């Protein structure tokens with residue numbers, strides 16, 4: 368299977384701190400890959416490079432076979448809006464907007480008319496068990512509801528790749544499992560590739576495959592388990 372999203376030998380430092388030291392990663396169409404590893408090992412940096420948020424100093428990032436690391440910020444922003452979805456741990460909902468406006472945001476930014484965008488947003492809210500919350504602000508939601516709203520927003524533009532960075536990190540384990548069940552079901556239904564950064568083995572078990580990031584390089588889980 369050819370990769371849909373891929374990093375080849377990516378290198379990136381923050382000042383004197385190396386974050387990626389030749390990281391290679393790939394995920395195929397519809398594949399759910401968990402990215403595990405110790406704190407500070409480079410997981411989020413890898414995700415940000417794959418998503419075109421950060422640009423590596425060396426190496427390549429490819430989406431659907433095309434290099435994206437050389438694109439300017441505007442082109443990467445368009446790529447993210449058209450093809451990628453995001454679910455992060457904290458602070459991703461805009462507090463001034465209602466729940467339905469938050470979910471509709473990727474469509475509104477993409478130029479879809481407001482009435483149609485809000486209608487689609489309400490469809491996602493219903494699907495994720497959030498009917499009745501559309502007029503609320505994000506501060507009026509529980510943690511699990513807020514993550515489901517974030518998931519709805521991450522999926523509303525039918526992304527080719529969903530980038531999820533510790534999506535259950537702020538939730539208790541039962542609520543986290545509910546969010547993961549919904550995320551995996553939505554991704555499977557739409558054939559969305561998921562890059563899932565998590566510390567939690569229980570969350571990683573939702574993935575088709577796991578990789579481990581250590582000191583800025585990526586290792587297959589099987590190699591880790593055999594000690595190489």
Ligand SMILES: Nc1ncnc2c1ncn2[C@@H]1O[C@H](COP(=O)(O)OP(=O)(O)OP(=O)(O)O)[C@@H](O)[C@H]1O
Pocket residue numbers: 381382384385386404405406407408409410411412413
């Ligand atoms: N914006 C930044 N400025 C400076 N250093 C950074 C920045 N972002 C990350 N780093 C450093 O880069 C390294 C990799 O960080 P990264 O956030 O990718 O790790 P992580 O594996 O996602 O960690 P965690 O599991 O704790 O979220 C760390 O040493 C971190 O301190």
